[in-house]
Amino acid sequence: MHYVSTRGEAPALGFSDAILAGLARDGGLYVPREWPRFSAADIRAMRGLAYPDLAIRVLTPFLGGEIAAPVFERLVREAYATFRHEAVCPLVQTGANTFVLELFHGPTLAFKDVAMQLLARLMDHVLAERGHHATIVGATSGDTGGAAIDAFAGRSRTDIFILFPHGRVSPVQQRQMTTSTAENVHALAIEGNFDDCQGLLKDMFNDHGFRDRVSLSGVNSINWARIMAQIVYYFSSALSLGAPDRPVSFTVPTGNFGDIFAGYAAKKMGLPIDRLVIATNDNDILARTFATGEYRTKGVFATTSPSMDIQVSSNFERLLFEASNRDAATVRRYMAGLKQSGAFTIDAAEIAGMRSEFDAGRADMDEVAATIRSTLANSNYLLDPHTAAAMHVAAGKTGAVPMVVLGTAHPAKFPAAVEAASGVSPALPAWLGGLMTFEEKYTVLPSDLKMVEDYVSRRARAAR
Numbered sequence: 001m002h003y004v005s006t007r008g009e010a011p012a013l014g015f016s017d018a019i020l021a022g023l024a025r026d027g028g029l030y031v032p033r034e035w036p037r038f039s040a041a042d043i044r045a046m047r048g049l050a051y052p053d054l055a056i057r058v059l060t061p062f063l064g065g066e067i068a069a070p071v072f073e074r075l076v077r078e079a080y081a082t083f084r085h086e087a088v089c090p091l092v093q094t095g096a097n098t099f100v101l102e103l104f105h106g107p108t109l110a111f112k113d114v115a116m117q118l119l120a121r122l123m124d125h126v127l128a129e130r131g132h133h134a135t136i137v138g139a140t141s142g143d144t145g146g147a148a149i150d151a152f153a154g155r156s157r158t159d160i161f162i163l164f165p166h167g168r169v170s171p172v173q174q175r176q177m178t179t180s181t182a183e184n185v186h187a188l189a190i191e192g193n194f195d196d197c198q199g200l201l202k203d204m205f206n207d208h209g210f211r212d213r214v215s216l217s218g219v220n221s222i223n224w225a226r227i228m229a230q231i232v233y234y235f236s237s238a239l240s241l242g243a244p245d246r247p248v249s250f251t252v253p254t255g256n257f258g259d260i261f262a263g264y265a266a267k268k269m270g271l272p273i274d275r276l277v278i279a280t281n282d283n284d285i286l287a288r289t290f291a292t293g294e295y296r297t298k299g300v301f302a303t304t305s306p307s308m309d310i311q312v313s314s315n316f317e318r319l320l321f322e323a324s325n326r327d328a329a330t331v332r333r334y335m336a337g338l339k340q341s342g343a344f345t346i347d348a349a350e351i352a353g354m355r356s357e358f359d360a361g362r363a364d365m366d367e368v369a370a371t372i373r374s375t376l377a378n379s380n381y382l383l384d385p386h387t388a389a390a391m392h393v394a395a396g397k398t399g400a401v402p403m404v405v406l407g408t409a410h411p412a413k414f415p416a417a418v419e420a421a422s423g424v425s426p427a428l429p430a431w432l433g434g435l436m437t438f439e440e441k442y443t444v445l446p447s448d449l450k451m452v453e454d455y456v457s458r459r460a461r462a463a464r
């Protein structure tokens with residue numbers, strides 16, 4: 001199995017190199033050269049597998065034989081032993097044909113843990129085999145940062161620098177990033193929004209001198225292993241609802257488009273998915289794109305679902321690559337338009353192809369609050385604001401096919417918004433009880449490439 005860049009101008013890489021590279025050297029994102037396929041019989045044979053066993057079955061084809069089977073099995077089992085629910089990602093029925101897939105039973109209470117716990121172990125393994133060190137820089141709107149810090153803290157082969165938008169994450173999210181005492185962890189509050197943080201990150205990858213000097217790696221969903229690990233829970237939930245003999249639809253709270261792209265990948269691999277529904281908050285670039293065919297950025301708006309406060313939706317590039325029949329020149333043209341004018345228009349056949357697989361909708365803050373309230377009243381189930389945005393959008397799309405709403409975060413990560421909506425203040429689980437009293441440590445920096453690169457270079461142990 002090899003991985004190719006969506007921009008077609010970087011070398012194809014094997015699995016280990018692709019996960020260490022993060023962003024391709026031409027600025028593109030890696031995708032598998034071909035999609036592994038499971039037959040209906042293969043999928044039927046997955047029924048009843050425990051989550052780690054299912055993960056091993058679904059993910060092995062992506063490794064291209066580069067990680068020995070017993071090693072991969074150990075890493076997968078260790079990763080999911082960090083989850084506090086026996087099922088890892090349990091499915092809970094909240095309506096006649098509606099289910100919430102709870103992805104927040106990992107160490108930092110968000111779906112990011114599902115992939116990050118595995119990615120950290122895979123990277124550590126590859127770096128140890130090669131005797132190398134890496135500098136990880138990540139951009140976060142709140143959840144990726146905490147999950148990455150938890151997964152990489154104390155690992156001797158990596159230093160990790162997380163860029164978060166100053167003042168725009170919830171207090172729980174901030175403390176998950178700023179209270180680590182591990183020496184290899186650096187939390188940087190950037191004076192800007194998430195798009196600024198992600199822009200800095202991509203500029204660092206595209207500055208090849210810096211990239212090589214610090215052995216830069218990335219753990220955002222630019223990293224293929226993040227998407228790969230997220231494919232598994234589409235299989236686990238669909239299998240619970242009758243796959244491969246019954247189709248299932250998914251509604252996904254969406255920002256950077258990584259999570260829903262994992263659903264698209266699952267479908268490409270043979271899982272019978274009917275509709276993939278994109279749910280945005282007021283930052284509705286994707287909903288507008290599907291309505292008009294034009295991808296046009298506008299300012300980021302701060303909402304009660306801050307992790308989705310994103311305009312430049314990184315993984316949409318992977319979908320553009322697929323929709324254009326893997327035409328890297330088309331992707332390069334779209335990305336050049338985005339860089340020059342903040343917009344591009346998608347070819348009519350390509351947007352029609354996307355609409356045949358995806359629906360898209362938005363939920364504003366009032367709709368999010370109303371959905372938290374009504375789901376509590378009607379189903380006795382407390383949603384976090386991101387999952388509530390998806391539940392609102394799903395309500396208009398549910399029919400005969402079961403609808404799985406991805407529950408991407410625990411409500412206790414966003415207690416103020418949840419309490420304002422419902423009157424209920426969700427408590428952090430007891431094992432995270434001390435979080436709000438620990439001392440914080442972080443550095444505030446302007447959204448300035450040179451200043452951030454200097455900061456990283458001076459502290460990264462891999463810097464040459």
Ligand SMILES: Cc1ncc(COP(=O)(O)O)c(C=O)c1O
Binds near residue numbers: 144259
């Ligand atoms: C809680 C939560 N929900 C939804 C999303 C959006 O997911 P994605 O960026 O993969 O579209 C994020 C951030 O990524 C998040 O942290």
Ligand SMILES: N[C@@H](CCOP(=O)(O)O)C(=O)O
Binds near residue numbers: 142
């Ligand atoms: N919502 C994310 C934004 C970064 O997304 P990623 O999936 O590309 O890491 C966050 O919580 O940080």
